[in-house]
Amino acid sequence: MKIAIAGTGYVGLVTGVCLAEHGHEVTCVDVDEEKIRLMESGVSPIYEPGLEELMVKNKARLKYTTDYKSAYRGSQVIFIGVGTPEKKDGSANLSYVYRVAEQIAEIIEYDCVVVVKSTVPIGTNDKVESLIRANVKEGLQINVASNPEFLSQGTAVKDTLHASRIVIGTENEITANILKEMYKDFDAPILITNRRSAEMVKYASNDFLALKISYVNEIANLCEMVGADIDDVTEGMGFDSRIGNKFLNAGIGYGGSCFPKDTKALHWLANFYDHELKTIKAAIEVNENQKFKLIKKAKKYYESFENINVAVLGLTFKPGTDDLREAPSLVNIPLLLEDGAKIKAWDPIGINNFKKMYIDNITYCDNIEDTLADTDICFIFTEWEEVRQLKPTDFKNLMRKPIVLDGRNCFKTSEFICSNVTYESIGRQAVYK
Numbered sequence: 001m002k003i004a005i006a007g008t009g010y011v012g013l014v015t016g017v018c019l020a021e022h023g024h025e026v027t028c029v030d031v032d033e034e035k036i037r038l039m040e041s042g043v044s045p046i047y048e049p050g051l052e053e054l055m056v057k058n059k060a061r062l063k064y065t066t067d068y069k070s071a072y073r074g075s076q077v078i079f080i081g082v083g084t085p086e087k088k089d090g091s092a093n094l095s096y097v098y099r100v101a102e103q104i105a106e107i108i109e110y111d112c113v114v115v116v117k118s119t120v121p122i123g124t125n126d127k128v129e130s131l132i133r134a135n136v137k138e139g140l141q142i143n144v145a146s147n148p149e150f151l152s153q154g155t156a157v158k159d160t161l162h163a164s165r166i167v168i169g170t171e172n173e174i175t176a177n178i179l180k181e182m183y184k185d186f187d188a189p190i191l192i193t194n195r196r197s198a199e200m201v202k203y204a205s206n207d208f209l210a211l212k213i214s215y216v217n218e219i220a221n222l223c224e225m226v227g228a229d230i231d232d233v234t235e236g237m238g239f240d241s242r243i244g245n246k247f248l249n250a251g252i253g254y255g256g257s258c259f260p261k262d263t264k265a266l267h268w269l270a271n272f273y274d275h276e277l278k279t280i281k282a283a284i285e286v287n288e289n290q291k292f293k294l295i296k297k298a299k300k301y302y303e304s305f306e307n308i309n310v311a312v313l314g315l316t317f318k319p320g321t322d323d324l325r326e327a328p329s330l331v332n333i334p335l336l337l338e339d340g341a342k343i344k345a346w347d348p349i350g351i352n353n354f355k356k357m358y359i360d361n362i363t364y365c366d367n368i369e370d371t372l373a374d375t376d377i378c379f380i381f382t383e384w385e386e387v388r389q390l391k392p393t394d395f396k397n398l399m400r401k402p403i404v405l406d407g408r409n410c411f412k413t414s415e416f417i418c419s420n421v422t423y424e425s426i427g428r429q430a431v432y433k
C-alpha cells in the first residue's frame with residue numbers, strides 16, 4: 001500500500017518504519033529539513049532501539065521529504081502523527097493536526113483514508129473529517145479514522161510490531177477493511193470501534209496507567225510513615241491478577257511526553273463538559289508533589305546547598321530514551337542550583353539535550369565514578385542499568401559524604417545495612433550510616 005505519514009517524531013517515524021517493514025511504500029513528511037537529511041542518510045533523529053536498523057533494512061520502501069504535496073498525492077492512506085503539545089490551560093494544542101488536515105484537503109486528487117495517530121481529544125477526528133470534506137475537491141470520498149498508538153519510548157519498535165492491540169475508530173466499513181488489510185501482517189488483535197471510543201481508549205489507557213503510578217506513590221509515601229516496605233506491598237498486590245504485577249514501581253513520579261499531557265488534557269476536556277474527573281485530578285496532584293520527595297528528604301542533611309557538591313545520576317524521564325520531557329531532573333536541578341549546589345551530572349544519552357538548558361552551571365561527566373567523586377550527596381533520578389550495577393562500596397569509596405537519595409528504588413535497602421552509606425529511597429525505610 002502507498003502510505004504517507006505527516007510528522008516524524010516518536011509516533012510518526014516509528015509507525016512509518018514499521019509499516020515499511022511489513023512491505024508498504026511509506027513517505028515520511030516533516031517540516032524540518034535537517035531531520036529529513038539525517039533520515040535520508042539512514043540516521044534516526046530520535047534515540048529508539050532497533051529503529052535505525054529497520055530504516056536501513058527497508059531503505060527501498062522508505063522516503064523522507066518536506067514536500068507534503070508529492071507525498072500526499074497518490075497515497076491510499078495518510079497518517080497524521082504530528083505533536084499535540086499541552087497548552088498553558090492544560091488542553092491539547094491541535095493546530096498542527098488541523099494544519100495537516102488543511103494541507104491534505106488542498107492537495108488530494110483521489111479517494112483516500114486519513115488516519116489520526118496523534119493523541120487527540122474526543123471529537124477531534126470528526127472535526128478533521130469535516131475540515132477536509134469542506135475543503136477538498138468535489139466528488140472525492142475522504143474518510144477519517146482514529147488509530148491511536150500505544151508505544152512506549154525505548155521499546156517503540158517492538159510495541160508497534162507486536163502491539164498489545166490495534167484500535168481502529170471508524171463507522172465506515174470500507175475504511176475499516178482498508179486499515180485491517182494494511183495491518184494484516186502485524187502481530188496484534190484488531191479492535192474496531194466508533195471514532196470517539198477509539199480516541200477515548202487512548203486517553204483512558206494512559207490516564208489509568210498514570211493513576212496506577214500515583215496510587216502506588218501515595219501508598220509508598222504512607223509506607224514510609226507506618227514502617228512498611230512498598231516493594232513487599234506491591235509484590236503482594238501483584239499476585240492478584242485483577243491488579244497485575246506491572247506498573248507498580250514507586251518513584252519520584254511519572255514524566256515523559258504522554259502521561260503528564262494526557263492526564264491534563266482529559267481533565268480539561270471533562271471540565272469543558274462541566275464535569276470534574278476527581279481521580280485524574282488527584283493523580284496529577286500526587287505526581288506534582290512526588291517530584292519534590294527527594295529534595296525534601298535532602299533538607300534533613302543540608303539546610304542549604306550552598307557549596308554542597310551534588311552528584312546527579314540520570315537526567316531522562318526514564319531509561320532507554322534521551323527524552324527529558326517532564327523529567328523529575330528538570331524540576332529538581334534548578335532548585336538545587338538556585339540553592340547554591342555545585343552539581344556534577346551523568347546520563348548515558350540525555351546529556352546533550354540537558355546541556356541545551358543548563359550548560360553553564362553543571363559539570364557533565366561521562367562516567368559515574370567521576371560524578372560521584374568527592375560529592376556530599378547523590379540524587380538518582382533515572383534507573384539506568386549502569387546505576388543499578390553500583391554497589392554500596394562504590395558510593396562509600398567515591399563520595400566525600402556517602403548520602404544516597406534514590407528516586408527510583410534501584411537497590412534493595414538490605415544491601416546498605418552496615419555499608420556506612422546513608423540510603424533513602426521511596427516507600428521504604430531509610431538506612432542510616
Ligand code: UDX
Nearest residue numbers: 149150151152153247248249251254255256258317318
Ligand atoms: C507511555 C505509555 O506506557 C504508552 O503506552 C503510551 O503510548 C505513551 O505513554 P512512555 O511515556 O514512553 O509510554 O513511558 P512509560 O514507560 O509508560 O513510563 C512513563 C513514566 O512513568 C516514566 O517516567 C516512568 O519512570 C514512570 N513509571 C512507570 C513509574 O514511575 N512507575 C512505573 O511502575 C512505571
